[in-house]
Amino acid sequence: MDAADSATAEALQRRLTEISAHEQGDSSRAALSGRDLGLFTLVTLGITVLGFLVLAL
């Protein structure tokens, strides 16, 4: 464990074991889906376009 971390190595190991044993498939540890990423990009672009519409009106 790196010296920068004040937490103990034992505490870290306990957590890593717990995560590895019980949380691998858990929804809290899921990757962001491609669908959400695409939707997020589209929403961001849409709101940006909305801003330009405000300017144009």
Place this chain on the structure above:
Amino acid sequence: MSGNKQGNATPAVGETSGSLGSLPLLRTERIWNGADFTGVNISLAIATWAFLVGGSTALLVGFQQGIAAMVIGNAIGLGFMILASVVASQRYGVEQYTILRPVFGLVGVGILVFTVILITEMGWSSLLAIMVGRAVTQVSNSTFGTDFGPESLMVTFFALVAIAVSWWILSRGPVTIGRFNKFIAPGLIIVTVFLMVFLVINTSWDTLLSAAPLAPFEDDRLNFALAVEFNAGVGVSWYPVMGSLARLTKTPRAALWPSYGGLLGATLIAQIVGMAAALTLGDSDPTVWMLPFGGPILGAFILLFIAFANITSTSSIVYSTVLAIRQASGNLLSRVRWAWLCAGFFVLPAILAFFPGFMYLRFMTFVTLSGAFLAPMCGAIIADYFLLRRQRVALEELYRHRGESAYHFSSGINWAGLGAVAAGAVFYLVIYNPVTLTTQPVFSYITASFPSAVVGAIVFYVLARVLYVRRGVGGYAPAEKAGRNA
């Protein structure tokens, strides 16, 4: 930029053993669903700096252009900032400066925390303290007939008092910050509503639409581009706190959408109200609005409330930053007492408090300059996490001792990361220099934050492939191998 709800979050955080430190959170320690996190983000965004940003935007553009600039700037700035800060911390439940180690290396993260992050947060702290000084002197002038100017020594005095009180709150720990902040966010929502009501009663839509900007440059297109860039910089400046909050959420969706919707919606409302107030009264300083709006008693009360809100906001900012400093310093600061560490942070803001006019005058410069470094940082993080690592980080490697870690790179520095930040910042400063206000013609069309984030991402991707991926350094394993570590 940080905010009030940071402090609100911390008491709950403190109830679990791992969440105040750098250890990855367990499922049971993730306490926020989407609705909870939306509330957190709304409270973050409804803060006095939103009024200040709205007022400052009114310096450059009128009401309609200002709304457009705020929508465009915040949408873009928040968009890539959230992808960089929220997603990885949420997935792994890891504090945001620890999860940066694969991107910049342990030493590289320290370099960024002690430069970009520290200076950004010190700037915001001093600005909030000076705002307290101005608010209190306004009350004094109104109530006792004194004549303290906006740059008088009394402003500095009360700013120093604000810093001292912030330090006191902070030194008592996150629970105290949380207790104070429980009252601040709802109070600021009331102040925002009050300003809206006053504006509806005292000004008309036509007056607002026809109000001229307060101190524009000659070139209208440049004014609009500067306003967009300023607001994009404000969006990006949420970076230092968002990841560490998002780690407490239960799912990726509960982190992504509430952070974007909550910050964007609340920011826009408060900023637009601030801009309308500035255009109505002809002054960009929020501490000047309250007495004409509320009268001597209600106005003074609101000013004192704003002063107190700024003090607790400062405590929240410094809390997250000092934690990051301690985390990034290795052995250097690990034994320094918390209260002394916080006191050390406040030295520069206290010095800056002696130049209240300078800090207010240079507010936009400071925000955009910090964005020049934060934007390419975000670009590098996105390229690393989404493109090269495909959202997979080896948790154990984040915590291994220096050379034993796959994320040690060369001497603890991922040179692709620091190279990307340097290249992106140089690109930014070439097309728009916030200090000299010199711009290239292209700035008026593309602004600077988003392009510099793209430059940062491209430079990172190329350098990382050349320096590390091809040589099998840095844990850039093929997806199927890395998957076992995720």
